[in-house]
Amino acid sequence: MQTTTLSFANMHNHGELFANLFRARRQSFIVQKNWDLPEEMGMEFDQYDTPQSRWIAIHDLGRVLAGMRLTPTTARCGIYSYMIRDAQNGILGGSIPQDLLYEKAPSDPQTWESSRVFVSHDIPQSLRRKVHFGLVEAMTGAARELGATRLVALTAATWPRWYGRCGLDAEAIGRTMFIDDGDYQCVSIDLSGKMH
Template sequence: MGFHKVKTIDEAESVKLNVSSKQQSNARDVPPALPSIVTRIDETIVSASNQHRYGQLYTDNLRARKAVFIDQKSWELPHTDGMEFDQYDTPQSRSVVIHEYGRVLAGVRLLPTTARCGCYSYMLRDAQLGLLPNIPEHVLYERAPVMPHVWEATRLFLTKDEPAERRLFIQTKLIKAMARAATEQGATHVIGIVPAVFQRWMNRLGLNALPMGPKLNIGGDHTQAAVMHVAGQAA
């Protein structure tokens, strides 16, 4: 038996310990594998100025909105060619779209409270001014803000038939993307009409918001106006 084939027990144990130590070190250096859902689901901020980069994503988002708000909720809203839209879908708005392999899963529209389009500004303010008959004028406790650092979120939706284990992930991704899109435009706060159980919902997402108006039934949904502080919450 040659020299190179002979190892003492101590040497063998030392080799095992070194190998084990290296394996543990390598295991610590390799980040844990992300669930496949994380790598499949993406977010995109679409506007009139960049929609040409994303193929049919903008129109698919409007079709998803129709499926939710008109087909499912039976809201009376403008639509054509299977797409839902209104007076707030202007070049001043941004649409946050969560999608998977091109299929729209969720979305929300952002509009600055300084926006103007003819006689319209933004939804909460126009409702308060009596321009939107389907939303009560007392939707807010105080006068609607018109400030460059405050944006409004509307048309927030999640498509149906998503299982529970995906819904929370998609909702969280949507709200985080909304916060990021708003802060990129200089916003510190986002206001909007949300489900009346929004505080419990926001807590589940690890975020917070405060009520801005009374609880109302709008279009069959129990809702409430709220404000979310988005600065520092987009990570």
């Protein structure tokens, strides 16, 4: 099992991995979860997949087992910034409720958003925990390298059951809400304890 942090600057060094990550996202979000998201050439993508973001892939022999995207909360591309802030500002057309946060969405160079987090549905249960831990370790390491001391995420409302086990120091920063296929909640993940 390997971990790679991808960017527009280094994707050419990793063959098909970048495209395979987007293919795995399509499988996870469009095929498995039946979310109505943009897709092309068998890949899922959205307006936040820009050179400002980074993507983490957990992979083995070319197969993507899990992944996520990290986007700075200072990002700007046309009318878009990052998913949580754009939802709060009503830019996403109501697909995510505007009242998802207790306070105003951050715009801080040391705060990044974690989004499009997935673990492939066909990973055997015996390997899922190892893949989850690998993804969390890669996320915190990559975020720290990018200068982040905090991450914000819209995640499954079950987060209190597994964030602690993964070594994440997190707190709710918004209400629990039903979106598409389940209950979700915004959280803040403190990375200051992960500084080296």
